[in-house]
Amino acid sequence: MKLGPFICAAILFGTLSAAAQDNGLGDDFQTGIDDILVEPLDESGIGFGGDGLSLEDLQNFPGSGFQQELKDITTETQVPVSSASGANLRALDKLTGEVQDLTVVSGQPVVFGRISVLLGDCRYPKDNRSGDAFAYLIVHAQGIEDPVFSGWMVASSPALNAMDHARYDIWPLTCNIS
Template identity: 55%
Template sequence: MRLVSLALVLLAATASAQEAVNTGTGAILRGLDKLNAKVADVTIPNGGTASIGRVEVMLKECRYPEGNPSGDAYAYLTVREIGVAEPVFSGWMVASSPALNPMNHPRYDVWVMRCTTE
């Protein structure tokens, strides 16, 4: 299943590569704590880190097609539980298709909302 998801992400990235691609200054992510139903939006600059509950999210970069920093944004994220070296998730997440390459965690969900441009 993960291989199929990875193939779809690569196909989406290849299709997007044919368009002019811009790199945003960061990304706005949304986190959900499934245990207490708390939602939090965080803004992270490229190369930055933020905590959402007990997970730490690192943003390598956020990219988007020319003129559409929100709907077709995709970001490279590494997500770790605080105090655990092995990542829970590492890879590209697509804002318009969050289920394409989702983070699988029993308590938290994280997804990309859009890239920041300033």
């Protein structure tokens, strides 16, 4: 029996398996990892060394460009509002495509399809009676005990706090001032 072909196959197999395990970081690969110099952090007490970074350090930070950016931020003031006795709402039945404008009086539910809408309050800017409307709505669906929506809706931004219902959509238009 000749062992020559088996020995050649064993040597070839051993060489291939060793080559397959080589991760590419052999002696011929220069990583430069030995050239990296590790030094301790600055112990001066300023920044993250020493005692760390304090609020006073941030307030007195040199080159306060970011502080100027903070000063440039505009803020909005709260607009004085008045309450109205009712609201005009628009309701959509997504299944049939029916759109209906509803006049709702505070505290009195109105039915549209299979939902009941109760207006808690409708507020409008004092200095602009025909301005934006802020309506607090509670919406119940037939067969469901908990409300499907309860919260404030803004006429100028109805998607800001929209009712998430598979069939119906509702949003405020104006407050009824009478």
